[in-house]
Amino acid sequence: MTPDWKPWLPFYTLLQKEVRRFLRVASQTLVTPVITASLYLFIFGATLGERISVLEGFSYAQFVIPGLILMGVINNSFSNVASSLFMSRYLGNIVDLLVTPITPAQLILAYTLAAMLRGLAVGTIVWIISCLFAPLPWAYPLAAISMACLASFLFAQFGIIAAIHADNFDSLSMYTNFIILPLIYLGGVFYPISILPPLWAKLSHLNPLFYLIDGFRHDLLGVGDLSFALSFGVVAAMTLVLFCWAAILITRSYRLRN
Numbered sequence: 001m002t003p004d005w006k007p008w009l010p011f012y013t014l015l016q017k018e019v020r021r022f023l024r025v026a027s028q029t030l031v032t033p034v035i036t037a038s039l040y041l042f043i044f045g046a047t048l049g050e051r052i053s054v055l056e057g058f059s060y061a062q063f064v065i066p067g068l069i070l071m072g073v074i075n076n077s078f079s080n081v082a083s084s085l086f087m088s089r090y091l092g093n094i095v096d097l098l099v100t101p102i103t104p105a106q107l108i109l110a111y112t113l114a115a116m117l118r119g120l121a122v123g124t125i126v127w128i129i130s131c132l133f134a135p136l137p138w139a140y141p142l143a144a145i146s147m148a149c150l151a152s153f154l155f156a157q158f159g160i161i162a163a164i165h166a167d168n169f170d171s172l173s174m175y176t177n178f179i180i181l182p183l184i185y186l187g188g189v190f191y192p193i194s195i196l197p198p199l200w201a202k203l204s205h206l207n208p209l210f211y212l213i214d215g216f217r218h219d220l221l222g223v224g225d226l227s228f229a230l231s232f233g234v235v236a237a238m239t240l241v242l243f244c245w246a247a248i249l250i251t252r253s254y255r256l257r258n
Contacts, residue, residue: 010102011110018114022080029118030125033076037068037126045133054192058221061134065127066217067189070151072126077119077152078180081111081159086172089163094256104250108160115156116149123148139222143232147216150235154212155180157242164249164256183209193225208238
């Protein structure tokens with residue numbers, strides 16, 4: 001390896017370690033979420049998909065699939081970072097990482113890229129399986145890919161923050177059970193916000209994941225409750241805030257040793 005690459009050696013080593021970690025237990029990290037998504041697809045695609053419709057011109061299966069893809073991306077991007085970083089804190093080997101010549105930016109980037117690989121891999125597999133139930137028009141393919149990558153990056157940062165602030169396994173699981181899942185389910189995965197009563201529709205606009213789900217659906221189907229520019233702008237702003245938050249926590253790093 002040439003001298004120009006030596007400063008990045010810790011980054012590549014950590015990235016390789018994180019990727020190998022989730023590939024080593026692929027039955028849990030990749031197969032299990034895909035099976036869960038496949039069950040959703042079977043329920044909403046094979047049984048209800050052609051019988052009901054909540055969006056003119058599209059079957060219910062086509063409406064639900066974008067949300068299921070994004071749900072796989074979000075959950076796996078978050079859990080990959082959160083579980084790995086928290087286990088390093090819990091077992092105490094995080095100290096070995098902190099004394100290596102790795103910069104905070106490299107550490108964040110390594111954890112983030114590994115999480116994105118897992119999240120986007122699950123999302124891609126879910127999309128491939130969904131083709132058996134209903135085709136998607138992919139109205140704006142580049143925008144859809146950008147939104148999926150942004151979602152994966154966003155929840156990788158959230159995973160870093162959760163892993164640093166969690167004191168035990170119960171508190172770590174609370175982020176998934178009481179924050180991520182409720183926001184996903186109430187963000188319009190299974191129903192359009194436009195059919196809700198006016199009060200609940202306005203309250204749904206306070207849900208940050210509504211902009212993510214609606215923007216991704218708009219890119220795939222060409223129809224959404226909001227414009228893509230607004231959805232992408234809100235998601236990009238959230239991503240920047242969480243990235244800065246994670247960077248501050250990693251740079252200070254005092255909680256990583258606790």
